[in-house]
Amino acid sequence: MSEHFIKNIEIKNFKCFEDFKAEGFGRVNLIGGKNNVGKTAFMEACYVNSSADRFDNLLFSLSTIERNRDRLNIVLSDKISIIDLLTINGSFSVKSINEIEYIVKDSNLEKSVIIKLNGDEQEINSTNKILFDKNNKVVFIDNSGFTNFELKEVYKEVQFQDKDILLNEYLQKFDLNISTFKIISDKPYIKQKKSSEYMELSKFGDGVKQYISIICSLYSAKDGYLFIDELENGIHYTNLDKLWEIILTISKQQNVQVFATTHSKECIESYARVAKKLEDEEETKYIELFKDKDQIKTMVLSRKQLDYQLKQNHEVR
């Protein structure tokens, strides 16, 4: 397994996690569990940790997860300061490929944050200039999907790697009527086989956009990480095998570690089936999160163990 992959994680006081440890992750990791068990929060902890090559990358990832949870809109509408935004979740630590300790200080005079990252330390308060920068090797697709801007960003890498034709071939497998995908003047368009004109992607179903977003992100995250919240969003179950085949194949070629959440049993069954077909045994894992005596716990299953659970009709979602 590639050196940069997250193999284990230790999370303290981050969102719903008080004191949590998990290990044994693979190249592709599907995360399941009941509502409110912390699937997205777990993935966010992995996202923040893998993004944190530098302080500005860490701050960008923290602001991204707030935006994904739709809190940024709320706080911006209230004209909240950046320091208030960065202190909203309080202190936490996430240790994996990077060691992050995030300490929020809230005195009567002012709020500040002390960030310890891999032995270096930085203090942020209302007088500092705060820098945010995206780590381009880490991509997060939240459960509402990409904006046109985000899709444009990941599509760039498809073009740089000359994978446009391949992307169109994958799309034609998803929908026989699709001929070509393109971004023209910052907007995504699709041309259908029966038509000579391009139509805006927004005129098509959410599944097409999710499919394109995932494929482009796999190329964009080369030698990095891809996080997908609610992978099956908008995708009909009959297309899940095709999607998993693409994810397992491209993630291997591009050396990308993938984490994805799901609520769908069909999605889990499809994952197990395709991993078996592609003989991708060692590097495909299923991460089940569950609550046990009010503590969040996890089981990391190999492809064979997942297959066993499904055959035994054991609940895995």
Added chain:
Amino acid sequence: MRIILHEGKDDKKYIKRICNYLEIQVTDENFYEMRDKSTFFKEENEIYQLIKANSRISKMLFVLDADYKTNDSVYGGCDNAQREILKMIEKLGLSDRSDYYITCDPTTKNGYFETLFSLVFQMI
């Protein structure tokens, strides 16, 4: 959660029938099929790893056939099966939350689940 580790699909049916008769509610979640008797004695098998990783499992019952001592001098017959399964439960570190039942003719101490069932039906 309490679970029952059993050999094959027929054993699961028999155990479900007994549970129904005793008015003990069980679902598929409570059953772990080992596929055959030899799997019970393989410490590194995937099913044991799965069970050890699942902190929701509080107690477990190992149900396996005695078979015949004449066919297998190590694991065959009730006494051998009992000795070997106890060793395995201890190796797995599950002694404090496990129990076992060897299915056979209680008199000859040989046989299978079916042998026990047919004896019970004769008594009825």
